[in-house]
Amino acid sequence: MDAVFQALANESRRRMLDIVKEEPGIGVGALASDFDVSRIAVMKHLSVLEEANLIVSEKDGRTRKLYFNAAPIQMIHDRWTSEYSAYWAGQLTRIKYLAETRGSDNQPRKNKKG
Template sequence: MMNDRDMDAVFQALAHESRRRMLDIVKDEPGIGVGALAADFDVSRIAVMKHLSVLEEANLIVSEKHGRTRKLYFNAAPIQMIHDRWTSDYSAYWAGHMTRIKYLAEARHETAPDEKKQGKS
């Protein structure tokens, strides 16, 4: 079970757009170096390091030192633990179905022909 202080750290880390983007990049490119990650942002390397520090404190990023390079990895466990706290097996089942319906409806809406262009009202 995750304590409130750890949970607060996760929510604080996820509250900033740049940190969420960093998590996306690290998730998509496991083992990316700090320098390569910093190159994707228009801020100083020190600012990137501060954001990474917040992510590491929340246990969302795990880093490994390889020589002079720090390799970064995404740790989904804290997010999963938060999810598990408020989601029962029953509600997870229905939430999953509702999410799929939402995505299907959005995809259908995006691909539907524009009725105004076809002269329909």
């Protein structure tokens, strides 16, 4: 997780992730053209993103296609929110149950003639 936080700590790398997410399969050259730094600097940023597994690259001839991988971010999210999600799901179920039972108490009862 440290590698993910380190990768996300830099504004340029976050912007690169945004671009790759919006344009899956974008080439390194096309991505580099969106930045006012050298292609080598972009490659260094991409290396950090790949080490954190946030970017997956695929060689296609002389081009490297880039794809966003959300799994590491999802793992971080799950680590700190799973227990709260379960708690609130349980609370909502309890409220639903209470509302349904109170609603059924207010229903008029039918008389049984026998």
